[in-house]
Amino acid sequence: MATFFDLQAQNRRKTRIVVVCFVLFFIWLGMGLDLAIYYLSGSSHSVYALSPKPRKHFYPVFTVIIGLAGIGIAWWNVSNAPNTVLKAMMARPADKRRSAQEMAFLNVVEEMSIASSIAPPQVWLIPDPDPNALAVGMREGDYHIAVTTGLLNVLTRDELQGVVAHEIAHLKNQDTRLMTTLTVLVGLAALISEFVARTRLRLDWDDGDNRDSRIGVVILILWFLSVLLAPIATNLMALMVSREREYLADASSAQFTRNPEGLAHALEKIARATGPTASVKPASAHLCIASPEATDLSDDSEPGWFATHPPIKQRIQRLMSIGRAAAPAA
């Protein structure tokens, strides 16, 4: 059985791979443009009017600018991600003096951080009637758990405990670190793609007998394709990672609470609330315990390519089988 130790190492490795891929992607964004300019600038026309003399010189202007800017923006976003995500959902800190519900919620989070031996996370409430929950955080000491007010309204204490334990498991396994990084990069890829799609780049070249300018055109076409396809690729990556993590967090939740049925019942209630979680933006969907889109409990088909979560019915079945194995034969 994989321990938390192995899972953390695995997630750290995956986070590094994701980050390296993105650094390479940003470098390609700049370099592709520079190369295209280099090959096209020999001709009488050029892609951009800025080059003073059409001379064959390779200035890696865009490589440096886009590379540095991209890496800088990504780094800044990742380190501020918990704040950004919570603010976008209008989350407010939970307060034990406000209501008995919030007091129980805060207690449950404390209990589960003891059961999992992690530092207690910060606790937030999202004003939204649809039940859902999520965890964000990059490092220990900067962990956050947020649930919707709708969740507190429909769940019993045991069920809430299962949900909170699931979120804490994401934090402890360092899933959130990987997922937060992916969330930011998905957003950034979408932004760049949109920006390029809106830019009218003037494209002139020779009649085609020049070998260099043909290479330039091919590079430019590849560049456009990769920019336009990047959001789809990053999205698929995020989705594949997040689906596999959900089962793991469900199993860890059962380990912490020793009560898999709590989470199973909670998932059932969350699924039965068919409305979408309006305050969760699509970019942060894979941070949530259940897909923020409207759910259908009867659906147990294989998840589609763009599903952020495995079907709830399958998750409940797996949890109930843990429950049966743990309970004495009765």
Place this chain on the structure above:
Amino acid sequence: MAITLIVLLVLIGIVVGVGIMAYNRLVALKGQTENAWKQIDVQLKRRHDLIPNLVNAVKGALQFERETLEAVIAARNTAVATAASATPATAGQVAAAESALTATLTKFMAIVEAYPELKATSNVGQFQEELASTENRVSFARQSYNDTATEYNVAQKQFPTVLLAGMAGAAPAQLWEIAEESDRAVPTVDLSLKK
């Protein structure tokens, strides 16, 4: 010749690397186990500190349960005294005092549960939640200690960590178990006479 040497060096490198990882894993697990053990103490201390406040908060509403309240306070005071003079030799006494306290609290919570009109009073409801959470914290701290200690104990018997257990100063950790037979029994509360 050179190839043999390189292969040999690489193999030695791999063995040393695996050894270092195994050693570090044992040391980390030892630290986690010790930390989990201290967490139990922290939660017991928290429970001791909280009980007088909680009892004070509901004393007025629960006049007719004076006896039960006093039993809780008495058990709490015994537990505090035992904990204060605790030495490794008296670990059994500490455990006994704590489980006596747990028993009185369980009984008390069952009594409060039986008065729906009391639960409606906000400070009794809060009191119930705090007490339930305190008990949960203690038992989750124990559970976490047992989980960590089990992982540590298993690692000491597994390959390759077993080879380095002596060097890392690893010794099997004792699991937290219910000591007395009487604690295994679910406490029964008779409420028919209380009114």
